[in-house]
Amino acid sequence: MASVTHAIRALDELLRGDRTRSADLRVGLANIPLRIFIPVAIVLGCTYGLFMGWYAIAAPALPNVPGRTAADPWLQLIASTVKLPALFVFTLIVTFPSLYVFNALVGARLRFIPTLRLLIAAVVINLAVGASLGPILGFFTVSTSSYAFMIVLNAALLGIAGMVGLWFLLQTLRRLTQVAVLDSADEAAAEAGAPPIEGEARAEKVTTANTIFSIWVIIYALVGAQMGWLLRPFIGHPNLPFEWIRGTREGNFFSSVAFHLRQLLGM
């Protein structure tokens, strides 16, 4: 019980930005212990997944769909709850190496574990915002039969949460770079006995790093969206038998959302 309260307090401090101040950035984000924040991320992910999978139970299904059993909606609920955190874990595995390398080469030269801490912190913020939008999703779930609407609503809510998480990541990376690049530039200048670099040269170093991080954020978002597509179904079509993974390779996330949006708008 004490550890739950501790975890909630840690989450609250992270959300408020109290664990990513400049002093924390200088000591490799030691204030973001993985053994607390990884379980927190999983619990938050499961919370959103639960709201997401609820549609399988609430949706009116056609009777006698071949291959569909009475247990299917419940299996879908479990699958969604498990798969949502898995989506973030897999996305992290695919994209973490490039973040580490980009950061080591042009950014703040964070070590391996601190870089991981930073990315986990961004995932926690993403999932916390997602879980906090869960009641809205649940509210529409109990009152909506349209599968297309639920797809578009989920894409929108997770899109909002993802943007907030990435905004946090980009902000923190920028501040890290500011702190670290300039610290090390000053150090190098001091070693060479030269005066510290000033003005434009400083700004230029920081701008290059920022551009590279913006590119990385785009990669992360694209991988995340496509990972969601590979791990589908998350919502579960009410008139299809349950599957853990749909398996077929064709299509992609964006064309599917566009298709359901058109279907919803009747175009």
Next chain:
Amino acid sequence: MTALAAISSGLARADALIRELGRPRLAGLIERDWRPLLLLIVVFGPIYGAFMGSFDLTPERSLLMLYGGIKVPILILLTTVICLPGFFALNTVLGLRDDFGRAMRAILAGQAALAVTLASLAPLTRFAYTSGVDHRWALIFNAAMFTLATGIGQLVMMRRYRALIAQRPAHRLMLWTWVILYAFVGIQTGWMLRPFVGSPGLPVAFFRPEPFSNAYDALFRIFLRL
């Protein structure tokens, strides 16, 4: 204290509160205690709801007045409860948590203004019904009253938000986030709580007899048929 004195002191307090809604003061009643705002919503919301349900005053249909009275505060407050966790988390991430109490008071002040404005428009609605509008025009008239009252509620909320935005510009983004979230969820809440006026052909009921449906889905269908 006699009942009359109690009523008159209650009205005096409501009067002070309503006049303060539109004029934010740092040391005002609302900044000291937000609960009276909730009371305004719960007391004034049902007035309009009851008038809205008074379309057909025959004894068997007058139950709609009671239902309408219950539904209006539910519409306002349920929507708030559903949007609150997301709004809270977003405010926290943007570093605006210290102002959250003031932000919520601004929002509740806007909703109290909405409820009070609606109540003040109730006689107009009754007047329209008495003038013999048909059901379709009754719906349009009510929509117009809600739009007007929502506009005034928005003005009150924005006026209170202005001080917050002056201190931290990020509040502007949160204000619009709230407006969009609230409208998006509120439209669906309103749709689920139908009927408010009561179609003449249908039996009197708290909810429509059919299962809940999605307002946006239904609206798209209506547009497609046009």
